[in-house]
Amino acid sequence: MYFACTGIVVKSDEGSASILTSASLVRSDDDDSNMASILMIQVRLPNGEDTIGLVAHYDLDYNAAVIIIPSCPDLQAAFFYHHMEFGSNSNVVAVGRWFYSGKFMATTGILTDEPPVEYSELMTTSTCKIPMVRT
Template identity: 50%
Template sequence: MKREGVRTRSQTKKQKASTSSQGNSLPDNPFEEEFGSLSDSGQGVWTELSKEVASNLAGTVVSIASFDDGNNKLFFACTGIITVNTPKTTSFLTSLSLVRSIDDNSKIFHDMRIEVRLPDNKIESGWLQFYDLKHNVAVINIIRYHSLQVACLDHQQQIESQSKVVAVGRCFNSGKLMATAGMLTDNPRGAYREELAISTCEITMTGVGGPLVDFNGNFVGMNFYDEKETPFLPRNTILELLSQFSKIIPWWYVLHTYL
């Protein structure tokens, strides 16, 4: 089975250049490949979203990249969601694929350099704060950035099967925000791990870690990648993980406080 619905690096390297839906030549970097419509294009799903929803997405969706500090080589780039903005740190929910070994899924690269491109296009250095191997989830932190907007992940709206949804992503190099629409569907024949759900949204690797929302902007889950549809981790599971993370006191905080 593919790693959590995310294409492997060897498969990515075999990807050939093609043409996007806007007619633009796709870059060799699969993590910069656009999908759907750009937020400033006035086309596609953006014409169906309210100004408030579009503004919230633009303000809470970031791009995150990891680099091999030894040779400054890009390792992985994906999308992230702003979830916390405390007096000391700002946190982003994303995919653990950002720092996860392709050859050994249990191996996490803690020594990689992580950079976050914010909605205003500024880039800040980050670090891996929490992660969950089973669900391929990571929380990246930066030193608090005051002007950031926090996404609302917890809501009472029930999202039914066959509901229309929107997958959102942001490119790291260009900072472009994009989105595409689809519908929630079933997980046929257990094609993916049982904790994952599926939408028909067609995204690229750029959208990994990005939010899946309904047309009112309500958070549905976090997207992974596959060629035919988009597996995603549902909201309830994510909220449970974030709750568990919040109870963990980092070792450096303990040292700073008590020593």
């Protein structure tokens, strides 16, 4: 394994699942502005089993990627059932999980006034610093 990151299931239907994660997972070693040419995405499921995922979409500028698991056990998608407003300078937390042990990692920060222009209605940025650990 070269790189690991946490994701969240955003869609689950008919035996497949879509996972939103960091585009750092697919970024090229040689050129941060390109996707790696040869990838094998190993996904650790909640039951501890591993499966192979496929890159469906990615945006290296906004550091987001969607990984599809073509056949998987029933995974529950995150349910964003109502809109919540967070103002600038709100305290937030970023949470991740270690790949092998499943232990949680977390860091805190605040929301900033600098949302990405293209996705300003969908995304915001924070000062949370997530450490990059390469194996």
